[in-house]
Amino acid sequence: MFAACLPTRIITNHCFFASLTMLSLDKLTKQYKTGDLALNDIYLEIPDGQVMALIGPSGAGKSTLIRCVNRLVEPTSGSICLNETELSSLSQGELRRARRRMGMIFQEYALVERLSVMENVLSGRLGYVSFWRSYFRNFPQTDVDEAYRLLARVGLDHMADKRADELSGGQRQRVGICRALIQNPELLLVDEPTASLDPKTSRQIMRLICELCKERKLSAIINIHDVFLAQMFAERIVGLQLGEIVYDGPPDGLTPDVLTTIYGEEDWESTIEKVKEEDFEEKRKDSTSLASGK
Amino acid sequence: MxxxxxxxxxxxxxxxxxxxxxxxxxxxxxxxxxxxxxxxxxxxxxxxxxxxxxxxSFFPPDFASKSSDIWEGIFESLWMTVVSTVIGILLSIPIGLGAARNLAPRPIYLFFRGVLAVSRTFPEIIIALFAVKLFGFGPFAGIIALSIGSIGFYGKLLAEDIEDMDPVQAEAVKSTGSSWLQWLNYSVQPQVTPRMIGLAMYRFDINFRESAVLGIVGAGGIGATLLTTFDRYEFSSSASILLIIIGIVMAVEYSSGYIRKWVQ
Structure with a gap:
C-alpha cells in the first residue's frame, strides 16, 4: 500500500492517496460536445466506508459525476482514483476489470426487462465469466448461491424466475441492488434510486442501500434530489450546483442559506421542519420495532 | 372583466x-x-x-392433371424460401449491428448503411435477372436474389430496432464490466428479439410470395409452372396453384401471429 506512494511507483496506474480513501476525484472536468460544462474542476475524496449523498438541482452534473467515475461518460480532464487505481487512463480491457469493482444502481431500475430476475442479478457477474458460460447461462455455482443469498436478503428469492417486467417498482429496485452487490464492489454508484418510487418504498430502498453498505463496509455516492431522504440516510452531503461543489459537510449543516446556494431562493424553513419531524417518526418506528423484537 | x-x-x-x-x-x-x-x-x-x-375459366380448380409439376414447383418454392430466409437473416445480423448508429463507429456505420442501401435499391426480380445471367437458370439464382433482398429488409429493420432500444438497460449491463459480446447478448438481444422474430416470419412470407414471381425470369420456384399454365390457357391448373399459394401465405400469417404473441 505504502509503496504506491513512493515516487518511483507512481508512474503506473497508481495514485498518491493513502488507502483510507476509497475514491478521490481531482480537477475532474466534463465538457459535453454541445459546450455545456457539466463538471468544473471537481475535487472530492470519499473515505472508505462512507455513504455520501450528492444533492443539487437537475442539470447540476450529479449524474455526469457518477458516470464519469465508471467512465460511462468520458471525463474531459482530471483524475479519478479508485483505491489506488487511476481510472481515467485505463485501456478498454483494464476499464472492464475496474468496472467490476464499482456497482451501479439506476434511477429507472434499468433492469433488462425481458430477462428473468435471476438473469438480471447474474448479469452483475458478467465481468468475471467467459462469454460462452454467460451465453449458456452456465454461471459458477458460487455465483448462483450468492445470487440466491442476495435475493433472499432483499426478500425476493421466490421471484428468481419471474421476468423483470412483472415486478413492481420497489421490487425491481431491489433486484437492481442485488445486481450491483453481486459484483462484490468496493464502491456503489447510486443514481437517483428513489426517483420513480412512492415515499414509503423510497425510504425502504434507501434504508436497504445504507444497511447493505454498512454490512459490507462499502463506500457509496448516492445522487438524490430529495433533500429529506439525503439528510435521513447519508453521513455526508455534497451539494452540486452548475458543475461545482457548493456544500460539503454533515447532513445537519444544511441550513436555509446553504439550500439557497444549492437550489436557489425558496422557502426552506418549512422543508427543514418537515425533516425534523420525519427523523423523529423514523426513530420512534425503529424503537417500537426493536421493542417488539423484530 | x-x-x-x-x-x-x-x-x-x-x-x-x-x-x-x-x-x-x-x-x-x-x-x-x-x-x-x-x-x-x-x-x-x-x-x-x-x-x-x-x-x-379458373373454376373448378384442377389439382389433379398437373399435380406432379405443381407440387414440385411448390416444394421448390418452399425450400428456396427457407434457405434464402435463413441465409439472409444470418448475414443481416452482423450487417444490422454495423449499421446501428449507437453501436458502430461512424465509418463502419456509413459503410454498412451503404451496403443496406444498395441491397434495397433493386427489387428481387431485377437481382434475379442478374443472378440468372451469372449462375444460369434454376433455384440457385432465386436463392441468391431472395437472400440479398432479405439482407436489405432485415438488416435495415434490425439496425433501426437497435437504435430504438432503451439505452439505460444497455448502460446498466455495460457498467457491470461485461465484454462487448456479453453486452450484446444480455442487453441488446433481449430488447430486439421479439420484434425480430416477428419480422423473420414476415420476411419468410415475403420470400415465399416473391419466389412465385422469380420463376417468370427462370430463377426457380412455382412461378415457372404458373407461367406455363397461363401460356397454355390451362387456367384451372393456374387456379389450383394460386389457391395453394394463398393457403400457404395464410398459414404463415396465422402462425406468425401466434408465435409473436408467444415470444413477446
Whole structure:
C-alpha cells in the first residue's frame, strides 16, 4: 500500500492517496460536445466506508459525476482514483476489470426487462465469466448461491424466475441492488434510486442501500434530489450546483442559506421542519420495532 | 372583466403564403394528373364481361392433371424460401449491428448503411435477372436474389430496432464490466428479439410470395409452372396453384401471429 506512494511507483496506474480513501476525484472536468460544462474542476475524496449523498438541482452534473467515475461518460480532464487505481487512463480491457469493482444502481431500475430476475442479478457477474458460460447461462455455482443469498436478503428469492417486467417498482429496485452487490464492489454508484418510487418504498430502498453498505463496509455516492431522504440516510452531503461543489459537510449543516446556494431562493424553513419531524417518526418506528423484537 | 380570448390550433405550416400555395398547387397537380389519365370507358366496359369469362375459366380448380409439376414447383418454392430466409437473416445480423448508429463507429456505420442501401435499391426480380445471367437458370439464382433482398429488409429493420432500444438497460449491463459480446447478448438481444422474430416470419412470407414471381425470369420456384399454365390457357391448373399459394401465405400469417404473441 505504502509503496504506491513512493515516487518511483507512481508512474503506473497508481495514485498518491493513502488507502483510507476509497475514491478521490481531482480537477475532474466534463465538457459535453454541445459546450455545456457539466463538471468544473471537481475535487472530492470519499473515505472508505462512507455513504455520501450528492444533492443539487437537475442539470447540476450529479449524474455526469457518477458516470464519469465508471467512465460511462468520458471525463474531459482530471483524475479519478479508485483505491489506488487511476481510472481515467485505463485501456478498454483494464476499464472492464475496474468496472467490476464499482456497482451501479439506476434511477429507472434499468433492469433488462425481458430477462428473468435471476438473469438480471447474474448479469452483475458478467465481468468475471467467459462469454460462452454467460451465453449458456452456465454461471459458477458460487455465483448462483450468492445470487440466491442476495435475493433472499432483499426478500425476493421466490421471484428468481419471474421476468423483470412483472415486478413492481420497489421490487425491481431491489433486484437492481442485488445486481450491483453481486459484483462484490468496493464502491456503489447510486443514481437517483428513489426517483420513480412512492415515499414509503423510497425510504425502504434507501434504508436497504445504507444497511447493505454498512454490512459490507462499502463506500457509496448516492445522487438524490430529495433533500429529506439525503439528510435521513447519508453521513455526508455534497451539494452540486452548475458543475461545482457548493456544500460539503454533515447532513445537519444544511441550513436555509446553504439550500439557497444549492437550489436557489425558496422557502426552506418549512422543508427543514418537515425533516425534523420525519427523523423523529423514523426513530420512534425503529424503537417500537426493536421493542417488539423484530 | 377581460375580453374573450379566441383559441385556434396553430397551423401545421406557419407561413400563410407557403401553406396556401402548397394547398392550391397540390390540388391543381392532382386535378391535372387525373385529367391526363386517359380512361377509355368503352374498353373498360368491354373488359368486364371478359373478366367474368376469365375468372369463370379458373373454376373448378384442377389439382389433379398437373399435380406432379405443381407440387414440385411448390416444394421448390418452399425450400428456396427457407434457405434464402435463413441465409439472409444470418448475414443481416452482423450487417444490422454495423449499421446501428449507437453501436458502430461512424465509418463502419456509413459503410454498412451503404451496403443496406444498395441491397434495397433493386427489387428481387431485377437481382434475379442478374443472378440468372451469372449462375444460369434454376433455384440457385432465386436463392441468391431472395437472400440479398432479405439482407436489405432485415438488416435495415434490425439496425433501426437497435437504435430504438432503451439505452439505460444497455448502460446498466455495460457498467457491470461485461465484454462487448456479453453486452450484446444480455442487453441488446433481449430488447430486439421479439420484434425480430416477428419480422423473420414476415420476411419468410415475403420470400415465399416473391419466389412465385422469380420463376417468370427462370430463377426457380412455382412461378415457372404458373407461367406455363397461363401460356397454355390451362387456367384451372393456374387456379389450383394460386389457391395453394394463398393457403400457404395464410398459414404463415396465422402462425406468425401466434408465435409473436408467444415470444413477446
Amino acid at each position: 377581460s375580453a374573450i380570448r379566441i383559441w385556434k390550433r396553430p397551423p401545421f405550416i406557419k407561413r400563410a403564403w407557403l401553406r396556401w400555395s402548397l394547398t392550391i398547387g397540390g390540388s391543381l397537380f392532382l386535378l391535372v394528373a387525373i385529367g391526363t389519365m386517359d380512361v377509355n370507358w368503352q374498353r373498360v366496359a368491354a373488359g368486364v364481361p371478359r373478366a367474368e369469362r376469365f375468372i369463370s
